[in-house]
Amino acid sequence: xxxxxxxxxxxxxxxxxxxxxxxxxxxxxxxxxxxxxxxxxxxxxxxxxxxxxxxxxxxxxxxxxxxxxxxxxxxxxxxxxxxxxxxxxxxxxxxxxxxxxxxxxxxxxxxxxxxxxxxxxxxxxxxxxxxxxxxxxxxxxxxxxxxxxxxxxxxxxxxxxxxxxxxxxxxxxxxxxxxxxxxxxxxxxxxxxxxxxxxxxxxxxxxxxxxxxxxxxxxxxxxxxxxxxxxxxxxxxxxxxxxxxxxxxxxxxxxxxxxxxxxxxxxxxxxxxxxxxxxxxx
Numbered sequence: 629x630x631x632x633x634x635x636x637x638x639x640x641x642x643x644x645x646x647x648x649x650x651x652x653x654x655x656x657x658x659x660x661x662x663x664x665x666x667x668x669x670x671x672x673x674x675x676x677x678x679x680x681x682x683x684x685x686x687x688x689x690x691x692x693x694x695x696x697x698x699x700x701x702x703x704x705x706x707x708x709x710x711x712x713x714x715x716x717x718x719x720x721x722x723x724x725x726x727x728x729x730x731x732x733x734x735x736x737x738x739x740x741x742x743x744x745x746x747x748x749x750x751x752x753x754x755x756x757x758x759x760x761x762x763x764x765x766x767x768x769x770x771x772x773x774x775x776x777x778x779x780x781x782x783x784x785x786x787x788x789x790x791x792x793x794x795x796x797x798x799x800x801x802x803x804x805x806x807x808x809x810x811x812x813x814x815x816x817x818x819x820x821x822x823x824x825x826x827x828x829x830x831x832x833x834x835x836x837x838x839x840x841x842x843x844x845x846x847x848x849x850x851x852x853x854x855x856x857x858x859x860x861x862x863x864x865x866x867x868x869x870x871x872x873x874x875x876x877x878x879x880x881x882x883x884x885x886x887x888x889x890x891x892x893x894x895x896x897x898x899x900x901x902x903x904x905x906x907x908x909x910x
Contacts, residue, residue: 631703632657635668635681639688639697645757646693646901649873650684653848672703691877720756722764726790731818742793745818746784747811759846759872762897762904764790770868770906771796771842778802778862780832780845780855781873785812785825787844792821796842802828802835832858841867849878853885860889863909872904879903 639647644666648659651668655676660667670676678701688694719735720728729735731747767787771777773795779788782801785808791799801812812827828834832855843863845852852871863869869891874882876898882905883893891907 631672631705633670633672633674633676634702634704635670635676635678636700636702637666637668637681637685637697638664639685640695643693643901646688646875647685649757649759649848650688651681654680654684693875717756720761722761723768725768726764728786742790744786744789744793746786746815747818758899758902759874759904760786762899762902763787763844763846763870763872766870766895766897766904766906767791767794767844770870775841776837776839778832778835778837778840778843780843780859781847781851782812782827783808783846785815785827787846788812788825788827789815789819789821791842791844792824793819797824799825800828800835800837800840801825802830802832804829804831831855832862835862838862839864843867843869845869845871845873847871847873849874849882852882856885856889860891860909865909867909869907869909870904871907872902874903874905875901876903879905 637647642664644661647666655674656668656670658669678699681699685694685697717730719733722728725742727737727741727743729743729745731745737743767790771791771794775796777788777791777796777799779799779801782788782803785801788799788801806829809827809829816822816825816827838861840863843859859869879896886907890910892910893905894908895906897904
């Protein structure tokens with residue numbers, strides 16, 4: 629009989645978007661948001677432990693984002709928890725232009741709408757999170773027809789797909805999780821952009837191209853700080869960089885780091901406690 633791990637997390641204050649974003653850095657398979665708790669799922673064979681989750685949440689306590697938290701661990705008989713999670717996803721109108729439609733939901737688009745069909749498979753980037761919405765809204769403003777785009781930490785591939793639908797010539801979507809590779813390829817096929825989006829398994833260091841007009845990265849702050857130099861070497865002079873996965877409290881540190889790499893901050897867009905930052909390479 630197959631089993632799976634479930635970790636039930638409560639916290640004060642309950643900020644599910646912040647908690648889930650941080651926990652996606654671990655080897656998890658999915659997250660369900662309940663009324664007052666988060667349920668984290670992992671295969672029985674996964675190396676995910678109680679201590680790993682505790683260490684991540686203690687980071688939020690040290691940043692004064694959480695006062696306290698509690699974790700309950702269960703080993704449960706296998707069931708289709710993925711199907712249960714899918715039922716919670718709905719069509720999302722991200723902006724006046726973009727609509728995100730889960731592949732299992734029906735939607736009749738209004739004139740002028742750009743519909744992105746996503747089969748999430750538990751990858752980050754369903755369109756629900758504020759950071760994804762922020763980048764999609766900024767994409768409408770800063771992308772130029774014919775741009776060559778690099779999408780770092782691509783997840784479901786949603787940002788690369790959006791870039792192509794807005795007129796980009798091509799996109800490289802890279803992520804270091806194999807399930808993102810599979811999800812990204814499937815979503816590109818669903819949206820008929822497989823010929824223009826190159827979905828790759830790896831890190832930014834593995835990208836040999838160095839002439840991108842636009843780079844996107846929806847990743848946690850510490851990783852962005854670490855790869856700032858790698859981003860610099862892959863963007864054209866005058867190119868735009870859109871970053872998210874960031875909290876309001878991250879703004880100054882990110883701005884300082886990328887200024888050191890010869891980027892100029894030109895816009896910050898906020899949604900709840902999250903921000904996206906737009907830079908231009910000098």
